[in-house]
Amino acid sequence: MTESQSILSIPLGHYLETAIHAADQARAVTQKWFRADLKVASKQDKTPVTIADRQTEQAIKDIVLQRYPDHSFFGEETGQQLNNDQWQWVIDPIDGTKCFATGMPTFGTLICLLHKQAPVIGIIDHPILDERWIGIQGCQTTHNGKVCCTRSTDSLDNATVYTTSMDMFDGVSGKQARALTKNCQFRVFGGDCYSYGLLASGYNDMVCEADLKPYDYFALIVVVTGAGGIITDWQGNQLTLESNGEVLASANESLHQQAIAKLNEF
Missing domain, CATH: 3.40.190.80 (D-Maltodextrin-Binding Protein; domain 2)
Incomplete structure (x- = not known):
């Protein structure tokens, strides 16, 4: 069984395959711009934004809406596009723009799919650190393909x-x-x-x-x-x-x- 077939065999597999593909393409954009000579602008809410934020979100948006043109999309940089009240993709192209713009590799890309406003797929991807957490409703979370779990600290x-x-x-x-x-x-x-x-x-x-x-x-x-x-x-x-x-x-x-x-x- 190929990796793609394995993904498609799990619940929500075709949506997960899209989310993973979008995360891969987002990596290509953020890796290209990381520690490059970037201009940092301020949005109306005083938060920083760069060309990398905008290009990364657009890459994800293009993939998602090409495959699911009737889905809604909510991105930090492009706002909400309400096409469907059942399925909505929620995206932060670069979570940690301040870190990204100053050369810190802990920034990440966040990709989520909502069904009836409840999250069913979530990806935390760190392009420079080569770390990716994937959560799927009803399944155990994985980190770089291996199941992970929280600690048992009780106080x-x-x-x-x-x-x-x-x-x-x-x-x-x-x-x-x-x-x-x-x-x-x-x-x-x-x-x-x-x-x-x-x-x-x-x-x-x-x-x-x-x-x-x-x-x-x-x-x-x-x-x-x-x-x-x-x-x-x-x-x-x-x-x-x-x-x-x-x-x-x-x-x-x-x-x-x-x-x-x-x-x-x-």
Whole structure:
């Protein structure tokens, strides 16, 4: 059986094959531009963007809509194209543009397919590090083709918590985040979507972030849960298109509930 036949034999296989092909093509674009002489512009929301972000998203969009012209598409750079309320692709071409633009290899590409607004396929791809996590609804998450799982840490004082930057928190959410992280063994800054891949592979215990958009978190949901973890908003609610951007991912349910309690002490 060929690799393509193997992929097509699993649930959602034809969609997964498209997602993997899109991730491969996205790699070609980001690898070409990585550590090149890039101009970094600011969008209206003050977040950075480069030609690599736009070209990577367009490459993914072309592949997806050529194969499924009736599907909807929601990308960070091109916005929403609503064609179908059943199937929607949600894309972040370069999660971690600041890292990408400054030569840090931990940026990633996020590809997710929603069915009736629920994520069923999620890919976290790191082109320079040659690491890829794939999550599929009802299946175990894989890292570079091998099944991975989260850690069994069961108390905050033994937990490692990641957050990309304290800049993502405002006054209130900053106090909440500090209330959580000061009760953990230690916290690590940076990582963007790489932190969630590491969580799925059992290298850290928790990721706590805010100010995220749907294209920042949807792909992560399938990857984290398929590895045995849990990911919600800070109140423990399911993440949706309407969530407020606060995201908590934990290695297991026990740790998650302890973290939610700390976040909501105020």
